[in-house]
Each structure stands twice: as structure tokens, then as C-alpha cells.
Amino acid sequence: xxxxxxxxxxxxxxxxxxxxxxxxxxxxxxxxxxxxxxxxxxxxxxxxxxxxxxxxxxxxxxxxxxxxxxxxxxxxxxxxxxxxxxxxxxxxxxxxxxxxxxxxxxxxxxxxxxxxxxxxxxxxxxxxxxxxxxxxxxxxxxxxxxxxxxxxxxxxxxxxxxxxxxxxxxxxxxxxxxxxxxxxxxxxxxxxxxxxxxxxxxxxxxxxxxxxxxxxxxxxxxxxxxxxxxxxxxxxxxxxxxxxxxxxxxxxxxxxxxxxxxxxxxxxxxxxxxxxxxxxxxxxxxxxxxxxxxxxxxxxxxxxxxxxxxxxxxxxxxxxxxxxxxxxxxxxxxxxxxxxxxxxxxxxxxxxxxxxxxxxxxxxxxxxxxxxxxxxxxxxxxxxxxxxxxxxxxxxxxxxxxxxxxxxxxxxxxxxxxxxxxxxxxxxxxxxxxxxxxxxxxxxxxxxxxxxxxxxxxxxxxxxxxxxxx
Amino acid sequence: xxxxxxxxxxxxxxxxxxxxxxxxxxxxxxxxxxxxxxxxxxxxxxxxxxxxxxxxxxxxxxxxxxxxxxxxxxxxxxxxxxxxxxxxxxxxxxxxxxxxxxxxxxxxxxxxxxxxxxxxxxxxxxxxxxxxxxxxxxxxxxxxxxxxxxxxxxxxxxxxxxxxxxxxxxxxxxxxxxxxxxxxxxxxxxxxxxxxxxxxxxxxxxxxxxxxxxxxxxxxxxxxxxxxxxxxxxxxxx
Ligand code: SF4
Numbered sequence: 065x066x067x068x069x070x071x072x073x074x075x076x077x078x079x080x081x082x083x084x085x086x087x088x089x090x091x092x093x094x095x096x097x098x099x100x101x102x103x104x105x106x107x108x109x110x111x112x113x114x115x116x117x118x119x120x121x122x123x124x125x126x127x128x129x130x131x132x133x134x135x136x137x138x139x140x141x142x143x144x145x146x147x148x149x150x151x152x153x154x155x156x157x158x159x160x161x162x163x164x165x166x167x168x169x170x171x172x173x174x175x176x177x178x179x180x181x182x183x184x185x186x187x188x189x190x191x192x193x194x195x196x197x198x199x200x201x202x203x204x205x206x207x208x209x210x211x212x213x214x215x216x217x218x219x220x221x222x223x224x225x226x227x228x229x230x231x232x233x234x235x236x237x238x239x240x241x242x243x244x245x246x247x248x249x250x251x252x253x254x255x256x257x258x259x260x261x262x263x264x265x266x267x268x269x270x271x272x273x274x275x276x277x278x279x280x281x282x283x284x285x286x287x288x289x290x291x292x293x294x295x296x297x298x299x300x301x302x303x304x305x306x307x308x309x310x311x312x313x314x315x316x317x318x319x320x321x322x323x324x325x326x327x328x329x330x331x332x333x334x335x336x337x338x339x340x341x342x343x344x345x346x347x348x349x350x351x352x353x354x355x356x357x358x359x360x361x362x363x364x365x366x367x368x369x370x371x372x373x374x375x376x377x378x379x380x381x382x383x384x385x386x387x388x389x390x391x392x393x394x395x396x397x398x399x400x401x402x403x404x405x406x407x408x409x410x411x412x413x414x415x416x417x418x419x420x421x422x423x424x425x426x427x428x429x430x431x432x433x434x435x436x437x438x439x440x441x442x443x444x445x446x447x448x449x450x451x452x453x454x455x456x457x458x459x460x461x462x463x464x465x466x467x468x469x470x471x472x473x474x475x476x477x478x479x480x481x482x483x484x485x486x487x488x489x490x491x492x493x494x495x496x497x498x499x500x501x502x503x504x505x506x507x508x509x510x511x512x513x514x515x516x517x518x519x520x521x522x523x524x525x526x527x528x529x530x531x532x533x534x
Numbered sequence: 535x536x537x538x539x540x541x542x543x544x545x546x547x548x549x550x551x552x553x554x555x556x557x558x559x560x561x562x563x564x565x566x567x568x569x570x571x572x573x574x575x576x577x578x579x580x581x582x583x584x585x586x587x588x589x590x591x592x593x594x595x596x597x598x599x600x601x602x603x604x605x606x607x608x609x610x611x612x613x614x615x616x617x618x619x620x621x622x623x624x625x626x627x628x629x630x631x632x633x634x635x636x637x638x639x640x641x642x643x644x645x646x647x648x649x650x651x652x653x654x655x656x657x658x659x660x661x662x663x664x665x666x667x668x669x670x671x672x673x674x675x676x677x678x679x680x681x682x683x684x685x686x687x688x689x690x691x692x693x694x695x696x697x698x699x700x701x702x703x704x705x706x707x708x709x710x711x712x713x714x715x716x717x718x719x720x721x722x723x724x725x726x727x728x729x730x731x732x733x734x735x736x737x738x739x740x741x742x743x744x745x746x747x748x749x750x751x752x753x754x755x756x757x758x759x760x761x762x763x764x765x766x767x768x769x770x771x772x
Contacts, residue, residue, distance in 0.1 A: 084721055389704045393721050427715055429708025429722070430582060431672035446623075452584030469580055473588035476543070477595050482574040486547055501754055511716035515724055516751035519548045526546045526553035530569050533557055 074400030076423040083394045089225055093392050096224045100386040103330020104437050110332070111322065121319050122440045125377035128312055129368060135277040135310045136359060142280025146342030148355040156186035159360050163188060163269070163302055164195055166356055170300050172197060172266040176258075178286065178294040179203035180271030181380060182304045182360060184216065184402045188269070200261040202290040204254050211238050217396030217404065219382035220328050225395055258290065268294035268352070272305035273379070274320055275357070278313045282357065284338040285324060287331075291338055301343070301352035306360050308376040320379060320439075327439035328381040363415045372447055375410050377440045384434035384444060390427055399424065406434040406444045413451055419458050425451035483527070490521040535653075536566040538600055540608045540617075540642070543575035544743035552743065555770040556609045556645060562770075563653060567607075572599045578616040583710050586624065590631075593621050597634045605652070606642040609766050610742045611673035614644035619676060644674070645766060646682035646741060657689040660769045664736040667698040669705060669726065669749065671742040683741055683765050690768060698738070699729045705740075707748040719748075727752040730760055737761040739768055 083089055108114035128135055140150045153159035167175070175197055177183065189210070192199045201210040205223035209216055211234050216222030223231070232245035235253055243253050270291060274283040282303050284291045295301050311317060325331040344351035368376060385391045385405030396404035400421070401412030409424040425448045434444040456466065475481045496502055497520035505513045512518060537560065541553040557567050577592030596617070600606050608614040621635035649655055668687055674680070688695050706712060706722025726749060730738045738753075738760055740746050750762035 080715070080718060084717055389706070389722055390718055393718055426711065427718065429672070429704045429706060429711045429719070431704035431708065432676050433672070433702075433704065436675055449582060449584060452582070453586055454584070456584045466585075469583060469585040469588055473577075473580055473585070473591050476574045476577075477591050479572045479574055482543075489547070501751065503755075509713060512713055512719075513751075514716060515720040515755060516748065517754045518751055519747050521547045522550045524550060526541045526550035527569070527571060529550055529554060530571070533554065534569075 074421075076398060076400060076421075076427065079398040079400065080394040080427070083398050088227055089395055090393070092224055092227065093395055096218070096221055097386040097392045100221075100329055100382070101437070104327055104383050104386065105330075107326025107330040107332075111326070114326075117319065117322060118439055118441050121323055122377060124311065124316050124319060125440055128310060129308065129373060129376055131312075132307065132310070132365075132368065135312050136307055138277040138312075139275055139280060139310050139357075140359075142277065143342070143355075143357050144280075146280045146355075147345070148280065148342050148357055151356060151358045152361075153358055154361045156360075156362050159186045159304065159358055159362070160188055160191040162356075162358055163304075164191065166300065166302060166354075167192070167195070167197055167267060170266065170354065172300065174198045174200075174261070174265045175267045175269055176200050176202050176261050176265040176294050176298060177206075178268070178270045178284070178291040179206050179222070180269065180304055181216070181219065181402060182271050182306050183269065185306075185362065186304075186360065188304075200258070200265075202258050202261065202294055203286070204251065204288060204290075207254060207258065208234055211235070215397065215402070218385060219380050219403070219405070221382070225397065262293045262297045265298040267300040267302060268296075268298040269302045269304065270294050272303050272309050272357075273324065274317060275305055275310050276312075276314055276317055277310050280341060281314075282340045283317065283321075284340070285321075285334045285336070286338070287329075287335045289336055292336060295338065295340060296350050296352065299352055300354045300356070301340075302356045302358060303340075304358045304360060306362070307364050308378075323439040324379055324381055327379075327383040327437065367414055371450055372410065372414055374442055375407070375414065375447060377442055378407055378411075379439060380407075381439055383437040383439065384442075387433040387437035388428075389431065389433065390429065394427075406448075407442070410444065410447045410451065418451060418454050422455065425449075425455065486521065486525055490523070493520045494523070496520070535564070535605070536568065537605045537607045537648070538602065539567050539569050540573060540576070540596075540600065540606050540613065541569065542608065542610045542613045542743060544747070545609060548747060549743050549764065552609055552746075552764040552766055555764065555766040556607070559658065559766055559770040560607065562772075563649075563655065563658060565653070568604075570599045570602075576613045576616045578613060578620075579709055581616065581620055581624065590624055593624055593635065594631065597621070597631070597638055600638055600641075601634070603637075604641065605648070606638065607645060607648045608642060609645045609764060610744075611644045611671045611677060611679065612742050612744060614642055614647070615673040615676050617642045644677060644679060644741065646674075646686055647677065647679050649769075650682045650685060656685045658686065658769050660689075660771055661691040661693075662768050662771050663692040665694045665696055665734065666737045666739055666763075666768065667696045667730060667733045667735045668701060669698060669730070669738055669740045669745060670702040671740055671745050672702075672704050674741060675702065683739070686765065686769060687739060693768070696733050696735050698733055700725075705745050705748050707744040709744065712748065723748050723752045727756055727758065731756070731758055735760060737763050737768075739763050739765055741765045 343355035391405040413421040430445045501517040577589040581589035625631040705726045706719040712719040
């Protein structure tokens with residue numbers, strides 16, 4: 065069963081081309097990613113030893129993943145002890161059903177949601193809406209995306225592909241009034257429209273940034289304050305988490321709090337850090353009456369047993385997107401999955417299908433900027449190469465490509481053949497060259513020479529000059 | 535001191551002047567250089583594209599060719615990174631070849647790494663007149679060589695060093711990436727070329743044949759007068 069949400073038959077090349085030919089999008093992407101990357105560098109530089117802290121965070125994640133079963137059971141027991149309910153969902157379908165059942169039992173008509181990529185992953189909103197429930201996204205960017213009927217195009221800035229003008233248009237249409245395209249006015253309108261939704265909602269659905277096994281505490285991070293409203297105003301709070309989000313101990317938490325906001329935006333801490341330990345207790349005046357935690361597997365335990373386990377260390381900060389020179393030019397929608405950018409290029413093939421996403425692992429120059437920005441130093445280039453390797457065993461992989469690589473290796477392994485090939489290349493290409501450069505490459509290399517010349521082989525290779533040098 | 539030169543396949547075929555400059559520079563610094571003639575390609579293109587059996591074949595060929603126990607100098611960050619970081623990984627479950635790979639990984643140095651961290655020199659006695667900027671090849675980040683080429687360049691007499699905006703951003707080469715996605719890669723190199731032109735320099739320096747062919751090819755197409763040079767070509771001049 066295929067439960068990983070995606071656009072069927074996504075055409076990567078076309079989508080990338082469209083993004084490249086969209087100047088306002090290019091400008092928005094450059095502006096956002098440059099600001100956030102400057103923040104990322106500033107954030108790490110502000111730490112006494114960011115490198116050691118990031119290595120420490122990575123080790124905590126490695127350890128947790130090695131004992132994931134144990135920590136999840138500990139988390140379950142702690143949440144139950146605090147008066148919460150825990151649900152295990154092995155796939156998206158089950159997770160949706162669990163949330164629908166809770167909604168039915170609690171007579172839920174209206175739901176407010178805070179930003180949760182996990183809920184995007186299981187396509188929760190359409191399922192809730194199909195059951196006649198009104199769902200409202202309360203993160204401002206997500207709200208816009210929802211109104212526009214789109215998908216998020218960035219992990220932490222879901223509406224980066226929108227301009228102030230398009231946001232004003234979308235909000236005006238929704239509210240029935242004419243809003244100016246000024247940020248303060250739009251924010252104010254958003255706040256007013258959402259306030260009403262918070263007041264009316266029966267259920268709040270949130271994601272989870274971290275869950276502490278020792279205490280059963282759910283940790284949520286935001287800059288807008290909507291998460292606090294989502295998790296405290298409605299009668300019911302449902303938190304949805306991927307099973308990799310668990311942390312063993314209370315003292316592990318500050319390691320990640322120090323890193324997450326810095327990696328994402330450069331902030332020392334996000335504006336709101338919400339720690340929730342169970343529902344409202346007797347004598348307390350606020351908080352939900354019921355708290356439900358949904359633990360989602362959806363392919364994660366399968367990936368845990370593969371060489372791609374490291375991808376489960378991801379804390380969804382978005383730094384790799386901001387650092388990526390490819391993401392910065394093609395934007396999030398080109399990736400065709402819920403998660404985009406470098407980490408999306410790993411998650412989408414891994415959780416959906418390697419064969420159906422031939423481009424994602426290759427659409428990277430392997431420059432390593434992602435790993436350098438990642439708070440847990442995930443070796444993204446290595447995993448992309450690992451996926452490329454898996455692809456070489458796929459039948460769908462072009463036969464000529466396999467043949468070309470095998471043949472070239474057979475040539476390069478034999479110095480005499482290498483020398484012969486060098487001479488042949490020179491014989492073919494040099495007559496086409498002008499001052500040693502080709503304006504147009506023949507065959508599959510033709511597109512390379514659309515914006516740049518290609519160097520012809522030198523008239524004498526280094527090895528042919530070595531005799532004299534010696 | 536004696537070293538073996540791994541000139542790289544791109545360097546051999548496309549930019550032999552870089553190899554020549556490297557040899558002259560090393561000799562001037564009192565280092566004897568030999569060139570094992572059986573060398574071809576380190577296998578990085580095959581490794582990066584996922585053809586790991588082919589990559590292992592080429593890695594074995596390279597390991598045999600450089601089996602003399604000598605320090606290996608490579609005027610390319612990406613080929614040095616292939617040997618230092620990926621060879622041991624390629625043979626992780628092969629005890630015999632893994633040892634040979636780890637041994638070569640230890641002995642192998644990218645040129646600026648060799649000069650600054652092995653020889654311990656930053657002033658190589660070079661002279662180059664003009665305004666020069668520097669593009670950082672991505673693999674130097676992987677090798678942790680964040681400052682070495684800059685330290686060498688700023689000690690060159692007559693050279694006015696101009697910092698490049700977004701110097702550590704990929705130029706868009708990425709080997710097969712630039713062939714598979716020429717438009718994305720093209721957008722990247724166009725930006726790089728524009729920033730280089732904006733720097734108002736007479737030459738841009740890099741450490742890798744891949745970046746050089748990509749950036750030079752784009753600057754040429756744009757009709758720019760900025761020259762593209764390998765680090766060795768600047769350091770060799772006196
Ligand atoms: S892979 Fe690393 S940088 Fe990218 S979103 Fe995950 S944690 Fe952040």
C-alpha cells in the first residue's frame with residue numbers, strides 16, 4: 065500500500081523549468097533563503113562550540129534511534145500516567161482513522177490546526193473535510209496555503225512562493241473585504257479571522273517537535289503564538305508525531321532547543337517554546353480536557369533498518385533547504401513531495417518509491433552545503449548517492465547510461481585504452497573548437513553549451529608533456 | 535621530500551598547464567615530484583552516479599598505481615576528497631582493500647592542504663600583478679580546507695585580493711549534474727559569473743578543474759575579460 069502523499073506523475077523537469085522562468089519566485093526564494101542562511105551562520109557562531117553541540121545532538125539521535133522501541137514505550141507510559149491517551153498508527157490510513165474516531169467520539173465539528181508537516185504527510189485535512197468537519201490552519205503561512213488550495217513549499221516558511229500582493233488577494237477574497245497589500249494590515253486581518261476560529265473550535269491538532277520519554281512532555285516551537293491557542297483553547301488536543309521525534313531525557317531537550325531555532329532562522333530561541341505535559345488537571349483553569357498523542361510509523365521503522373537510517377535524525381529545521389543552491393532556484397513545489405529540498409530528495413523516494421522519482425536524488429550538485437548547515441550534520445550527499453546506487457539496480461534506469469558508465473570504467477582501468485580514448489576525443493573535438501573552446505557540444509552534452517562554452521581537450525595532455533618536464 | 539602527483543583525468547586532458555604549474559611550484563619549494571604514468575581517473579564520476587562496482591574497479595587501479603607509500607599531491611579538491619573520504623567507505627566491508635584505501639587516504643593531500651599543512655608554508659614566494667578573487671570549490675568544505683587557498687593567495691606579492699560575494703556557493707558544475715540538469719546548473723553558473731564580474735577583478739582563482747571549466751566556459755560565453763586560473767598557476771609565477 066502506498067501511503068506517502070505525492071502528486072501523481074510529478075514532472076520534475078517541467079516544474080523546475082517553470083520555477084526558473086518565474087522572476088518573482090526567484091526573487092522571493094533568494095530573499096528568504098539568504099536571510100535564513102545568514103541567520104543560520106550567525107546562530108551557530110553565537111554558540112561557544114557549535115560543532116561540538118551539533119555532534120552531541122547527533123549522538124543523542126543515534127542513541128535514541130538504536131533504542132527506539134524502548135523510548136517509545138517509555139513515552140507511552142509517561143503520557144498515560146499524565147492522563148493522556150496514546151495511539152499507534154502504522155500508516156497514514158490508520159492515523160487518519162484514529163483522528164476521525166476521536167473527532168466522532170468527541171462530537172467535533174470544528175478543528176484548528178497548527179503547522180504540522182506530519183499531518184501534510186498523511187493528507188489529514190481532506191479526510192477530515194470529507195467527514196464534514198471544518199478544518200482551519202492557524203499558522204499564517206499555512207492559512208494562506210490552505211485558502212489557495214496549495215501545498216507548503218518550505219519546511220518553516222510554507223508560503224514563501226507568495227508575495228504580499230497575492231496574500232492580500234487571497235485574504236480579501238476569503239474575508240469579503242478589500243485588504244491593502246501591507247504586511248501589518250494583512251497580519252492584523254489574519255489574526256482577527258483566526259481568533260474567531262480558535263474560539264469556536266472543538267479540537268486542536270498540532271505536530272510535535274520533540275517528545276521527552278522520561279516525562280511524557282510534548283515540545284512545540286513557533287514564532288506566531290498560534291500553537292499555544294491551538295493546544296489550549298479547544299476541548300480536545302490531538303498531537304501527531306513521527307516516531308523518530310522522541311528524546312530520551314529531559315536534559316537532552318536543551319541541546320535541541322539551542323540548535324533548532326538557530327539552524328532554522330538564527331534566533332537563540334523561537335518566540336514560543338511550548339511544553340505540554342498532559343491535559344488539564346483538576347484545579348487548573350485552562351488546557352484541553354483530553355489529550356491524545358498519535359505515534360506515526362508510516363515507513364519509518366522500515367527505513368530504520370536500512371543504510372538510510374540517518375535520515376531519521378532530521379528535526380525539520382529547513383536549514384538544508386536554505387543552504388541548497390538548487391532549492392533556491394527551483395523552490396519547494398518542484399520536488400513534488402511533502403518534504404522538499406535536499407532532505408525531501410531523500411525522504412520522497414525513500415518513503416514513496418525509488419523508481420517513481422528518478423530525478424530527485426540526481427538534482428543535486430553534491431556541494432555539501434546542506435550538511436554544513438544541518439544541526440545534526442546529516443550526510444545528505446552520501447544518502448543521495450546511496451539512492452542513486454539503488455536506482456542503478458532498477459529496470460527503469462536507462463540502459464544506455466549503465467552501458468556508458470561500465471564502458472568508461474573498462475576504458476579508464478586500462479592506461480593504454482585511456483590514452484587511446486584521449487587521442488580519439490582530441491581528434492573529434494579539436495577541429496570543432498575555437499581558441500580551444502567549443503560553442504556547441506554534440507549529442508547529450510548539447511544543453512551544457514546553452515549558457516557556456518566547453519573546453520576542448522588540450523593539444524598535448526599532461527602525460528605527453530611529462531617526459532620533457534622530467 | 536618526494537611526492538607523487540595525481541594530476542586527475544580532467545587536469546590531464548583539459549588543463550595540462552595546471553599540472554605543469556603544480557610540478558614547477560613544488561620543485562621550486564624543494565619537493566621532488568614523480569608522475570606514476572598508469573594513473574587515469576579516480577572513479578568519482580562513477581561513484582557519484584551510483585555505479586559503485588565500477589568506482590571500486592577504478593579505485594583499485596588508483597590504489598595499485600600509487601602503492602609506493604609516498605605522499606600524493608592532487609591539484610583538485612574533489613579528487614582528493616574522493617580518495618580521502620570515499621575510498622575507505624567504498625571498501626568498508628573488504629578488510630584487505632580497506633587498509634590500502636585508508637593508507638592512501640592518509641597520504642593524499644589536496645595542493646593547498648599540502649602547502650599549508652604539510653610543508654607549513656603560506657608565502658610560496660610568488661608574484662602576480664593584478665586584482666584577483668577566489669571561488670571556493672565545494673569539496674574543500676568537505677575536506678575542511680576553509681582558509682588554506684586564501685591564506686596562500688593573500689601572501690602573493692603584487693596580488694590585490696578581492697573577496698568574492700557568496701564565494702562558497704556551488705558554481706553549478708557537480709559533474710553529471712551539469713549534464714543532466716543543464717538549466718539548473720546553468721542558472722547557478724550564470725549567478726557565479728555575474729558575481730565574479732561584479733568583483734571587478736582581472737582573474738578568478740579556483741582549485742578544481744570542474745569549477746574552472748564551468749566558470750571559464752560561462753565567462754567566455756558572456757564575453758567577459760576575467761581570466762580563470764588554477765591556484766597552482768598563480769602560485770607558480772615569480
Ligand atoms: S536534514 Fe538537517 S538541515 Fe535539513 S531539515 Fe533536517 S535537520 Fe534541518
